[in-house]
Amino acid sequence: MAEEEMKLFRSWSSPFGMRVVHALKIKGLQYETILEDLSNKSASLLNYNPIHKKIPVFVHNGNPICESLVILEYIDETWTQSPLLPQDPYAKSTARFWAKFGDDKVMPSIWSVFTSQGDAREEAIVQAKTNLEFLEEEIKGKKFFGGEAIGYVDLAFGWMANLIGILEEIIDLKLVDAEKFPFLSAWMSNFYDDPAIKEFWPNRDRMVEKFKAMRELHLNKVA
Ligand SMILES: N[C@@H](CCC(=O)N[C@@H](CS)C(=O)NCC(=O)O)C(=O)O
The missing domain is CATH 1.20.1050.10 (Glutathione S-transferase Yfyf (Class Pi); Chain A, domain 2)
Known part of the structure; x- marks a missing residue:
């Protein structure tokens, strides 16, 4: 399988960002963290989440996923080890x-x-x-x-x-x-x-x- 590229845009304190950090840990995935200063958001964050302009944003092989609960579902469906959601x-x-x-x-x-x-x-x-x-x-x-x-x-x-x-x-x-x-x-x-x-x-x-x-x-x- 080709090398996976994963980036997580979050802030040091955000509980929404923390959800994704925890999910990635449970799944055992390696990724790059980009810590945003929310009073001076990066051009990348604004580009990846132009609608809400919020963290967290998870970028997988160049595809941005926004909204923490949506990100959790994406992670769970993409990496099926240690499931987060039930099957039923x-x-x-x-x-x-x-x-x-x-x-x-x-x-x-x-x-x-x-x-x-x-x-x-x-x-x-x-x-x-x-x-x-x-x-x-x-x-x-x-x-x-x-x-x-x-x-x-x-x-x-x-x-x-x-x-x-x-x-x-x-x-x-x-x-x-x-x-x-x-x-x-x-x-x-x-x-x-x-x-x-x-x-x-x-x-x-x-x-x-x-x-x-x-x-x-x-x-x-x-x-
Ligand atoms: N519903 C969003 C909420 C995310 C959110 O509120 N993020 C805050 C940080 S805790 C943010 O980026 N705020 C920046 C802003 O509103 O300008 C989610 O679940 O991801």
Whole structure:
């Protein structure tokens, strides 16, 4: 087989980029990383993702693939070892459903807790906890969303394992407490500490600094 050329455009902190890093590690693939400065995007990134102008972009033999969940599916279909998605169509559609729920509902609701104050924050907490309860039900009795091994849904929710604790620390509020969400809490630790996952987490202090600044910016904008 001809030599494969793989490049991953990402940023040091992006949870979306991290999904792809983790998938490539699980598949055992070698690739080149291009770390973007998102305040000064490279011409290559803009050329490969002219519509959204976002990372991550995965480039395989010159073909760009955009959107982290789409990239995970591409990787899984191209390299079939250590499958991320189940084969069964119903199980596969369920996995896609949860990943989409994560991006459409869970992530925005947690972000809203992080970036609001007063009554708005109280409302956001109720919404976020409702979403977390659905996840708690889904992960109940399983080590990973994918079963015994990390799969597509685990990678889609991977940001939680890293970011929730950081956001909680910044706003001094426990969202995923082990008593109310025992299975989700256990999943967060299992995922965070998994050997295929652990080595790539961005520096925690730098993340705290970055997210503190993002919160300030957001609060000043709406004030
Ligand atoms: N839905 C996209 C979201 C990617 C995304 O939001 N990337 C952010 C970094 S975390 C980005 O590139 N932002 C640059 C910008 O918006 O200008 C995905 O799943 O890949």
